[in-house]
Amino acid sequence: MLRYVREDDAEGLRRYYGREDVTRHLLDGPWDAEHAVxxxxxxxxRKHITQAGFATVLVAELADGAEAGRLVGDISLWAVDDSLSHxxxxxxxxxxxxxxxYATEMARAVLDLGFRxxxxxxxxxxxESRNQASARLCERLGMQQEAHLRRNWLIKGEWTDTLVYGLLAEEFAAGET
Ligand SMILES: CC(C)(COP(=O)(O)OP(=O)(O)OC[C@H]1O[C@@H](n2cnc3c(N)ncnc32)[C@H](O)[C@@H]1OP(=O)(O)O)[C@@H](O)C(=O)NCCC(=O)NCCS
Structure with missing residues (x-):
């Protein structure tokens, strides 16, 4: 189940953002307890996309079973420019x-939110170009690799390459039918 983030999600988020293997390809982390709060x-x-840079940030939690309510992950969608259509x-x-x-399921739901x-x-x-799990997720979602940018992001003191994946509204709609 996808829902907005709550302040009491700090511990649930830290459970995975506190791990070095999770944050390896991210700009910051691993998180300590204070950063998680x-x-x-x-x-x-961060709920509504009303201007460039504004995001909707959602967490996914297990909806049923013995671990109902446990955070599975989180996903953000933001507007790149003031048209709010990118x-x-x-x-x-x-x-x-x-x-x-689960990541595929939550990403599909957020693509649906963005497009529809x-x-x-x-x-x-x-x-990040070495992040094969994330690249495979993009491909499962039907996104196309459009660019390979060289040494454009400074991640934890290292200049890294970036793969840019894109999906158009008509491609998403065609994949849904
Ligand atoms: C990127 C990330 C979210 C991908 O997570 P994931 O567990 O691989 O993704 P999913 O939950 O969609 O699971 C997909 C995998 O499960 C398999 N799978 C099993 N059942 C499945 C199902 N019903 N539907 C889709 N995939 C399924 C897929 O084959 C795939 O495995 P593969 O990649 O080895 O082929 C995760 O690696 C991550 O959080 N990384 C750290 C943070 C990060 O780098 N984020 C990206 C920043 S750009």
Whole structure:
């Protein structure tokens, strides 16, 4: 189940953002407890896309079973420019629950939100070039690799390459039918 972030999600987010293997390809992390509290508070205020740079930030939680309510991962969608029709998405999963298609399920739902609710015409994802799991996710979603940018992001002191994946509204609609 996807829902908005709450301030009391700090511990649930830290469970996976506290891991080095999860944050290896991300700009920051691993998180400590204080950073998790700050992030949960900040993200709980990110609900609507009303201007460039503004995001909707959602967490996915297990909806039923013995671990109902456990956070599976989180996903953000924001507007790249003031037209609000060009979006970008970013996702992170708890690896203990990885490899079962949950990230694919939450990303499809957020692409649907971007294209159908916000009326976006293009949604992109930027992936550190060695992040094979994220690149495979883009491909499962029907996104096309459009660019390979060289040494354009400074991640934890290292200049890294970025793969840019994109999906157009008509491609998403065709894949849904
Ligand atoms: C990127 C990330 C979210 C992908 O997570 P994931 O667990 O591979 O993705 P899913 O939950 O969709 O699971 C897909 C995998 O499960 C398999 N799978 C099993 N059942 C499935 C199902 N019903 N539907 C889809 N895939 C399924 C797929 O084959 C795939 O495995 P493969 O990649 O080895 O082929 C995760 O690796 C992550 O959080 N990484 C750290 C943070 C990060 O780098 N984020 C990206 C920033 S750009």
């Amino acid at each position: 700050d992030q949960a508070r900040y993200r709980s205020g 979006g970008e998405a970013s996702w992170v999963m708890d690896p203990e629950l990885g490899g079962q298609g 609710h916000y009326g976006m015409h293009r949604i992109q994802a930027q992936v």
